[in-house]
Amino acid sequence: MAERQEFFFGRTDRPDRRSSALLVGDVLALPAVQEGAPTVLVGGPALEAGVRWVHVSDSADVARLLDGGELLLTTGAAWPTGTAALRVLVAELAAIGVSGIVIELGPRMSRVPDAVIEACAAAGLALVALAVEVKFVAVTEAVHRALIEAQTAALRERQRLHDLFTALSLRGAPADLIVSEVARALDVPVHLENLAGEVVAVEALRVPVGQALRPPGPDGGDRVPVQARGVRWGWLIAADGPPHPAGRATVLELGATALAFGCLADGEGAWTVLAHRSLIEDLLGARFAREEDVEVRLRRLGLDLAGTTGTGLVFRTDEASDRLIARARAAGLAAVGSRRGADVVLLVATGVGALSDAAVRHLSGGAPAILGPSAEGVLGLLASTRAALDLAAQPSGGDVPPVRRVADRPLERLVSALRDDRRLQAHSEQMLDPLVRHDRDRRGDLLAVLAALVAHPGNRSAAAAASHLSRSVFYQRLALIGDLLGADLDDGETLAALHLALLARRRDTAPPL
Template sequence: MAGLSSNDEVVTFRMLLELEEVRRGAPEVLNGHADLDRPVRWVHVADTEGVGALIEGGELVLSTAAGFRTSTTRLRRFLSGLEAGGAAAALIELVDESGLPDGAAVATLRQAVRGLTMPIVLLNRRIKFVRVTQAGHRLLIGQQLARLERSRQVHEIYTQLNLDGADEQQIVETTARLLEGPVLLEDVAHRVLLSAGPDPDTGETASAGRPDETDGTAWAGQVVGAAGSVWGRLVAPWVDPDDAGDMLVLERAAQALTLARMAARDQADLLHRAQAGFLQALMAGDLTEDEAQERADGLGLAPARTYVPLVVHMSSGPERDLTLLQLRERVAQEEWIGAARPLAPVVLSASLRSGTFALLLGLRETADVDTALTEVVARVRSRADRTVTRDADRAGPGGGVAWTVGVGPARDTLNGAAFGVREAAQVARTAAATETRDLPFYRFSDIRLRGLVALLADDPRVRTFAEAELGPLLTGHPPWGMELLALYLRHGGNKSEVARAGHLSRQALYARLERLETALGVSLDDAESRAALHVALLWARLRTSA
């Protein structure tokens, strides 16, 4: 592993067979030749027949088989117990008191190992078991220390990356360097977001495309993201999933990516909150123009020639979840900010109420206001078309939530433009609540009488007038009254068009119109009455959408 200590090779039985002390015993492998590379976890000396029930697996057992070496049954029971317990291998020393091979015991052992698969080695000369255990344990402890050292190095590398504010690409590149192979960062849909590192087979840099899993094996990988919010997966196609060292690198890299994303979002959230607070202060009139420019400089906002206030009003309909609408509002804000930044050196955003947010755009000196706003709206619609299903007439970011844009007067000062946010909000709300021609954005001049009613909607005198005009219709008597009145006014009193639009027979329409006139106490044929009812109806619709 590049850049890390690599003295962490797994200790195997074959390595222990190469020890000088073991070679002095003239070792002879009786069986298990194919498993000599089994990893060894510990080294034990045992001469009791029941030791197999006490081991935990992975041990190298040294034994003289004293007391049962002359019995094939007992010796086989001893070896079978070791194999059943998961021992890595057994070294059996069979010599007599003079140090020569014990012929009878050797013959017994050769017979006892038949049918067993565990590596079993006969030692034909006397050795010092203590030296074997010391050497073996020295290797094993060294291996453990090497693993701890590598774990420490990996931890320090990724901790430093996070402390230095490294982005996702730097973390992926570091991981590829440590693993000496390609590394891919995918999203949850297996789309490659980032890639780095050479293909060990070709030496070429990893491409942005996802290699084929043609062999059907699972790739080594780690999920990226905090619990409950996984957003990606870090994949190393040429890493063995059973390699603990490489998997440790992937695990720490995934953690570093999660922390990097969280830090970036926290920083973005802090900046967004600071800018939103600035816009709120501007709207409240709490700052002089000099103070506003000074605070803008502190937030890193460059001066602009023209400042334009606009408000985006999102309308989900009565059947929508309010919480879901708020989440979609946040997504929409990010979309609008991203779409506006290439065209405006200053972009401030703040939520006004649920489903409504304001933006203050500082345009470049050469920008035409209408051209710039049209391009911003087009950019947002383009992003929405690529990312969500449109199921509303003016669908935008948020999966079918319709939005309407109101624009206030452009000004050459921050305070002047912020003062126009209220007008932009009224325009957006009015355009969304009433039928009007479909435009990318609306100004006060585009909503005409509706705009006037919107400006006066909170005036108690207008409320008194509208309630007197609509009377029982406001309380649902008759239940179809408001809808029929809106149809009648929309079609200019043309009864044939009203019947067709309302799916009513002429007789049914006449009966309902008569009942409606009775409820209102006016004649619908009177032009002044229709004008008054139209204003009252506009007020009622604005009140409902508020």
């Protein structure tokens, strides 16, 4: 209970704009008040004070009858006239927490005394003068009607959100979806942190991720614990923003409850898997508006690229990604990782120098590993990871070393660096189009034969074996390829160009991992 009480708004001087359905400014806009030709003498932020009730009294001792949150309607008929006494009266009203004062001017008080205006301004208390006589009972009825309507709307909205988050819980919705729904409901950025301060999920809406993850100031934003059965898993944090009909506290608590149910069902480890997987998928899919956004998310997961180099690795293993991450961190490497298809992708900050083969084998637990080149920054890490994935996707026959490096394959590295260049794709299409059409129309294998040839350029017997063809049939296929392309397959430059075209085609047509 004590931890939950950290979140609820305690009783302050007066209800604030986030915990009230009706504000002083809303009351002033009501037709019943507008008939009095209101003039705001002290406004600004004071007009955002919450109103929970309206009280009518001319007594100078009215403060003892109030509980806070009331909007006081008065003619000031029984108020003192002395400057000091007026200041004391306003101070008592401010101390009890009234939302504001509305004074109807008349014979008893033709103008609001300067002492009252100054005292209200000093206390941040809304002060309004009515130049025309109005029926206070009409104002009271209008305000109370508006409060009831707002409360009814709040109840409906609470029920709608309760149904929404209950349905998400029953369907086993992932944490990032729940966080997104909370953000959309509040219309502000929302993020979920675990107890280590790592960001599990973030919905930044229309602002940069770095700004969305900025800690809220002392007077802004809200945070609520995600906990159940005495166990706390983290915090759901919302940036400061507009009030919500159901109350910002209610929305956050409903989201936190749905997240807690997910933790009870799936275990805390599901958060870590989600955080790492979503970041890697966003990085590889280029689903980020700014490089800084991914950099901030990497840093909040413990991988800081500032002043260091990063490397993308791919492991052919059935091990869970969190075990590889744990081994990397135990070795003193900052790492983020996730399973992607049959592989595990690991991003590590390597510092100065490349990882040794022994270090890579330790990280992989003995499984085959593909190592991208060292690079700086988010875009460099993206290129390194893509290059490792490209090499991992290539068919490998014969003896394959346990650790393969993109840096040892200059053509692979070149194609990875130029993978988004349309000219490279055009080169591939132009050189290979006759073979592509032949294989498509006749269900042929010329592309596979050509791939075997460039993989074994100095050993056509090995190339034939890799193609699972006899040497005579393999040579017939080569002759047909040469005729279709009008090319000399014994020419080194021609073979290099064809090898480049094949690599580009495989990257362009490879299925997603």
